[in-house]
Amino acid sequence: MNTTASAVPAAVNTIELESKVKQMYEDVANNPHGDFHFAMGRSLTESLGYAASELDRIPTEAVDSFAGVGCPLLLADIREGATVLDLGSGSGTDAFMAALRAGPDGLVHGVDMTEAQRKKASDLAVKAGFANVHFHAGYIESPPIADATVDVVISNGVINLSPDKGWVFREVARVLRPGGRLSLSDIVTEKPLPSDVTCNATLWAACIGGAMQEDDYQAAIEAAGLRVVQVRTNPQYAFLTDSARGAAKTYGVKSVNLCAVKDA
Template structure:
């Protein structure tokens, strides 16, 4: 499989995709203190980030554990719930946003662990760094960078998490190759993302807003499996979440995008040798 998006998926130029995504998340970080990462830009979208996170599968303890400002109500699942994090591990969050999942991960890995968040939007990184002191942890740091070119050393990470971000990349095979590179032998990937269940109509796959809204960039399960295998991963498991249809329906006022995408957990492992 090449790095190009398949014919049934997004057909927008890679530079245009990046611009649309960067502009959207810059706005979320600076102009709207709480907004939805997915779907339209309705004024009330994501007005209750804690409530939105509960819909995505986070518990009350998760929501209460993180100081205000980090939870932006973003995502399509709860990757920390499937990651099986252990004390002392190093965790990398791809597309870390305001840092919500990073701070939850820091609780699990403890003072001997480390959590690194990478985001390509300077405004998001700035906001996340401000949240470090508010959450009283020295175990979390945030780096500016693209998930296709991670500012992380080879073989230095135990676990990679991500929440509805990889679908935004125009070069997904490169994302998985980078994930493989930075994981230690035996390291694992535990991601929440959307996968495509039906071909997109032209007005979706040619719409930059649909890319930035976590829809038009989604790949099929078979495509994701192929990309992971090509990168070198084993023990691949992709589990669609039918219940996600309930919140995905809210992502677009003009169409029911749950006809085309579903949230899924994506897990894989770098072989030990």
């Protein structure tokens, strides 16, 4: 999470936010069967559209710590030999699934700021023989990837956590080759969130406080030089706590899958 002054709104304490996000997702990595405000694991992946036959081919421990909000692979169109970047790769579920589709001649980079998640994913990649998957320390606002070297960028439930989503989308446009695509799942809102929500770092870490109004979210993608071509709502995704459900009902907080392209 990049905290450069020009990228940070005054509404949220980004130092506190980063700390809370890291702690939450460290717990997700180390204690996947604990109590969280969101659903996790194999049953969630299948309800979101992941193919059981593919899930059977990736490390079970990665799927146990899956905490996504949709299935970005549904719109990603990852082909044999593709280079893929997973922003906020977590325990590696989406990265490993992408590697299956990219094949042995493809390459998948995962970027995550939480050390426990990276270590878990990296250890699983070695153990399971995913030689074409590499996990890097970094922030989604500044992925350590060269310009115009990626065919597909994927992300799952992470961009809502960034204080500057426009910055993230500009970085996506930077790393994509002409003709490349962004396929993401994320939390957005139908109505603007009030300041008592957007100023609360705990609610940001819970994937609610940082959720952007859907029209503004798509506008930020377009402003970065990408063209939105498809958006699907994920009605099967639901928050678990009463407070999160209340926000979803009041402000239209919801999960979407979205695909955008970088025109050649």
